[in-house]
Amino acid sequence: MTSPNNSRKPLIAGNWKMNLDRKSIQELVGAVSSGIVGRGAVDVAFFPPYVYLPEVLRACEGTNILVGSQNASEQASGAFTGEISVSMLKDIGIPSVLIGHSERRHVYGETLEQIHRKVAIALEAGLQVVLCLGETLQEREDGRTEAVCREQLSTALEGVSRVDLTRITLAYEPVWAIGTGVVATPEQAAAVHLYVRGVLAGLFDDSGAQSTRILYGGSVKADNVTDLMSVPDIDGALVGGASLAAKSFLPIIEGAQG
Ligand code: 13P
Numbered sequence: 001m002t003s004p005n006n007s008r009k010p011l012i013a014g015n016w017k018m019n020l021d022r023k024s025i026q027e028l029v030g031a032v033s034s035g036i037v038g039r040g041a042v043d044v045a046f047f048p049p050y051v052y053l054p055e056v057l058r059a060c061e062g063t064n065i066l067v068g069s070q071n072a073s074e075q076a077s078g079a080f081t082g083e084i085s086v087s088m089l090k091d092i093g094i095p096s097v098l099i100g101h102s103e104r105r106h107v108y109g110e111t112l113e114q115i116h117r118k119v120a121i122a123l124e125a126g127l128q129v130v131l132c133l134g135e136t137l138q139e140r141e142d143g144r145t146e147a148v149c150r151e152q153l154s155t156a157l158e159g160v161s162r163v164d165l166t167r168i169t170l171a172y173e174p175v176w177a178i179g180t181g182v183v184a185t186p187e188q189a190a191a192v193h194l195y196v197r198g199v200l201a202g203l204f205d206d207s208g209a210q211s212t213r214i215l216y217g218g219s220v221k222a223d224n225v226t227d228l229m230s231v232p233d234i235d236g237a238l239v240g241g242a243s244l245a246a247k248s249f250l251p252i253i254e255g256a257q258g
Helices: 022-035 050-059 086-091 102-106 112-124 137-141 145-156 186-203 206-211 222-229 246-256
Strands: 011-015 043-047 066-069 096-099 128-133 168-172 214-217 236-239
Touching: 011 214, 011 246, 022 043, 022 050, 022 246, 050 066, 086 112, 096 112, 112 128, 112 145, 128 145, 137 145, 145 186, 168 186, 186 206, 186 214, 186 222, 222 236, 222 246, 236 246
Parallel strands: 011 043, 011 236, 043 066, 066 096, 096 128, 128 168, 168 214, 214 236
Antiparallel strands: none
16 A cells, blocks of 8 residues: 655645745745755745746755746647746746646646646657546545545646656645645545556556655645655645645645654
């Protein structure tokens, strides 16, 4: 039942969504970067809004903090007003992109096909991808959690090579747990993470599945992260609300070290 591979380094990532401003970002990045000095057992990442990416990247220079985008277009370039391409992200030195967040799927209606194209174009551009997946409350109540996760995963990763899998991190984010304060229990999360890792093994191979990080997201806080991280298949957290202030984010990083 448990993963034999303990070599996956935990990752605690902050998805700022459409929050913060220049001043609060400077304070947050400053406090987190000095707060993690000497705590190299956990990787840390920020996903700021597009317009702040260059200055967050600059502010994180010389630290181990990874900076990624919350989204990218599935189009390469052209007449797509308001969109940002993967080559633009690459051009300004952004190494990573979140794809398929539930707010993109459910608020902005991104389709499985769009998400598949985003994953493909991001990998082609040489970026790392954090692919989000997860079921709604209705889907869980209908007993469809596994089917939904399998479909989201297999469609998004269609055509992805085994080599490119090494640039993918997954984030299981049950939609009912996002921003609600209702965190999945470690048992609920464990069951889905194990299932998702099994799907990965089927799509690729066992070593690919064992070496891919699977984060949990949805109401992660300092007081629940240690229990979640004690689940062998949970390799970190994608944090929304609690990532917006150092006083709530740093204790999560600390709690993830066990
Ligand atoms: P919350 O931590 O605010 O529930 O958000 C989770 C999330 O959506 C991270 O991507």
